[in-house]
Amino acid sequence: MNELIFFINKVLISGSIIGSIYALGAIGVTLVFGILRFANFSHADLMTSGAYLSFVFAALLPGLGPVIGLPTGFVVLPLSILFLAAFAVTIDVMFYRPLRKRNVRPVMLLVASLGVTLMLHGVIRLFAGTSPRTFFAEQNKDVFRIDVPFETTTRDLIISEPQVLLIITTIICIVSLHQFLTRTRLGKAMRAMSDNSELALVSGINTDKVVQATWVIAGTLAAIAGTLLALDVVLKPDLSFNLLLPIFAAAIVGGIGRPYGAIAGGLLVGFSETLAVFNWSVLLRPFAEYFPEWVEIPSRLNFVPTEYKIIVPFVILIAVLIWRPTGIFRGQVI
Amino acid sequence: MLINAINLVAGYGGEPVLRGVNFAIDSGDIGVIVGPNGAGKTTALKSIFGLIRLSKGSVQLEGEDITNVPPDRRVRLGIGYVTQERNVFPSLTVRENLEMGAFIRKDKFSPVIDNMFELFPPLAQKADDVAGQLSGGQRQMVAIARALMVSPRLLLLDEPTVGLSPAFVSEIVDRILTIARSGVGVLIVEQNAKRALEIADIGFVLASGKNLFTDSGKNLLNDPEVAKSFLGG
Ligand SMILES: Nc1ncnc2c1ncn2[C@@H]1O[C@H](COP(=O)(O)OP(=O)(O)OP(=O)(O)O)[C@@H](O)[C@H]1O
Ligand SMILES: [Mg+2]
Numbered sequence: 001m002n003e004l005i006f007f008i009n010k011v012l013i014s015g016s017i018i019g020s021i022y023a024l025g026a027i028g029v030t031l032v033f034g035i036l037r038f039a040n041f042s043h044a045d046l047m048t049s050g051a052y053l054s055f056v057f058a059a060l061l062p063g064l065g066p067v068i069g070l071p072t073g074f075v076v077l078p079l080s081i082l083f084l085a086a087f088a089v090t091i092d093v094m095f096y097r098p099l100r101k102r103n104v105r106p107v108m109l110l111v112a113s114l115g116v117t118l119m120l121h122g123v124i125r126l127f128a129g130t131s132p133r134t135f136f137a138e139q140n141k142d143v144f145r146i147d148v149p150f151e152t153t154t155r156d157l158i159i160s161e162p163q164v165l166l167i168i169t170t171i172i173c174i175v176s177l178h179q180f181l182t183r184t185r186l187g188k189a190m191r192a193m194s195d196n197s198e199l200a201l202v203s204g205i206n207t208d209k210v211v212q213a214t215w216v217i218a219g220t221l222a223a224i225a226g227t228l229l230a231l232d233v234v235l236k237p238d239l240s241f242n243l244l245l246p247i248f249a250a251a252i253v254g255g256i257g258r259p260y261g262a263i264a265g266g267l268l269v270g271f272s273e274t275l276a277v278f279n280w281s282v283l284l285r286p287f288a289e290y291f292p293e294w295v296e297i298p299s300r301l302n303f304v305p306t307e308y309k310i311i312v313p314f315v316i317l318i319a320v321l322i323w324r325p326t327g328i329f330r331g332q333v334i
Numbered sequence: 335m336l337i338n339a340i341n342l343v344a345g346y347g348g349e350p351v352l353r354g355v356n357f358a359i360d361s362g363d364i365g366v367i368v369g370p371n372g373a374g375k376t377t378a379l380k381s382i383f384g385l386i387r388l389s390k391g392s393v394q395l396e397g398e399d400i401t402n403v404p405p406d407r408r409v410r411l412g413i414g415y416v417t418q419e420r421n422v423f424p425s426l427t428v429r430e431n432l433e434m435g436a437f438i439r440k441d442k443f444s445p446v447i448d449n450m451f452e453l454f455p456p457l458a459q460k461a462d463d464v465a466g467q468l469s470g471g472q473r474q475m476v477a478i479a480r481a482l483m484v485s486p487r488l489l490l491l492d493e494p495t496v497g498l499s500p501a502f503v504s505e506i507v508d509r510i511l512t513i514a515r516s517g518v519g520v521l522i523v524e525q526n527a528k529r530a531l532e533i534a535d536i537g538f539v540l541a542s543g544k545n546l547f548t549d550s551g552k553n554l555l556n557d558p559e560v561a562k563s564f565l566g567g
Binding site for chain 2: 185188189191192194195196198199200201202203204205206207
């Protein structure tokens with residue numbers, strides 16, 4: 001039983017956590033692609049910016065968390081969301097909109113987003129330095145150890161408070177986004193514009209407003225994903241830049257432009273990673289007696305060494321691009 | 335005149351596609367633009383709707399100059415436009431497509447949606463199906479209904495019957511007559527020139543970006559020269 005719990009901790013819980021982060025990131029990328037038709041490479045650094053914003057607000061309002069009984073970094077999240085959403089809209093007005101007005105090809109917007117990402121990178125390092133920081137300097141990070149009521153188990157299920165918050169918040173985000181896209185006028189207009197932007201204009205849809213709403217949502221999701229990721233691990237300038245590849249893999253696997261696909265893609269990439277680096281010999285060892293004698297179970301048996309887990313989204317991405325370029329949910333071809 | 339497009343010159347950057355064409359129709363009238371492929375028919379509708387800039391000429395809606403009004407504002411002024419291709423939102427349901435047509439409406443528009451289901455009964459059963467899965471004819475109905483959601487004064491239709499089975503063609507033609515009878519001016523681009531001119535109050539024969547003939551539908555049908563070059567003898 002201990003082995004099973006080890007599996008749940010390492011694969012199911014870890015997979016849901018990293019999968020949630022990927023899903024939140026991929027939704028942001030996919031929505032922007034659906035509306036503006038370019039791959040926004042600055043989304044990961046937008047997430048990092050959100051995490052730093054939360055760090056600043058948490059430092060300004062240190063007493064807030066203990067009063068409510070949650071990590072301060074989480075309690076100040078609404079503030080970071082507000083700022084980052086406004087920031088995302090501002091970036092659009094300053095950099096992307098002038099390019100759109102000139103009817104440039106989408107690849108130019110992609111290049112502009114690379115510029116934005118470098119700029120965000122620089123600004124963060126300039127003001128915050130490169131050393132890692134923690135949200136839990138003055139507050140304890142609660143870790144829940146859940147005892148499994150089996151006689152033979154000694155291990156506990158382990159999940160930390162930020163991880164619980166991450167999973168709950170992700171579910172809330174997905175449900176709200178679904179409500180927004182299917183119930184509200186603006187949400188439906190967003191789906192309409194993603195379907196066919198020229199027809200949206202012809203129908204009299206205020207496309208500028210839809211674009212603005214898209215950036216507000218992208219900023220909101222980035223602030224949430226970045227902050228919760230930083231609460232789970234540590235805050236550093238390259239917090240989410242390294243996640244760019246898995247996030248894009250998730251968005252493309254799910255069918256670019258398809259928010260529900262991005263969720264599925266995020267979880268798929270997340271679980272693939274944890275399954276690939278999981279040490280399977282742990283699960284095999286209890287059955288050692290059933291194997292023929294000449295079979296020796298190695299001490300480590302994983303598909304991919306942990307240090308190389310970045311190849312997992314890479315392989316998924318390439319496989320999808322070769323065999324099903326529109327992704328699971330038949331999105332746009334890029 | 336409901337719409338008066340005067341001496342339009344427009345194109346896509348190179349040589350102009352429209353080289354000084356005129357269109358004018360009254361409320362409740364059906365105007366039909368016919369002409370060979372590439373004559374500039376679609377370009378003419380785009381110019382009237384404001385999707386491309388005119389390098390010369392002007393467009394007037396009930397005497398008011400709208401030459402420099404952007405397309406979304408023209409929707410507000412009462413111009414509905416059904417494009418030649420990709421004219422529904424495929425991943426939205428039929429009802430959502432109609433709601434998008436009513437995006438600019440501030441009032442409660444559910445009665446208007448009900449009117450559309452009355453006008454196009456096949457859509458009522460498909461209200462909650464996604465438009466991408468409908469047949470070509472039903473999709474065309476969704477597209478026309480979507481454009482009618484703003485209760486336009488002028489409806490622009492680009493090849494509304496192309497590729498449809500004869501039964502659907504009759505149905506769409508029938509609906510166009512109903513729409514015009516309700517007082518809406520309808521300007522149609524049609525490949526099927528003969529059939530379209532039969533219902534036209536006024537017909538415009540376009541070739542190489544110029545008005546070749548402009549007359550009542552009946553006169554054009556009976557004109558031997560028009561018949562020879564455009565109606566297949
Ligand atoms: N977006 C565009 N960019 C550049 N040239 C275009 C564009 N759209 C149309 N043209 C050109 O303008 C000319 C007129 O095109 P238009 O679509 O108005 O013709 P049409 O009469 O509607 O033809 P059809 O019967 O095939 O629909 C054609 O030579 C076409 O190649
Ligand atoms: Mg055409």
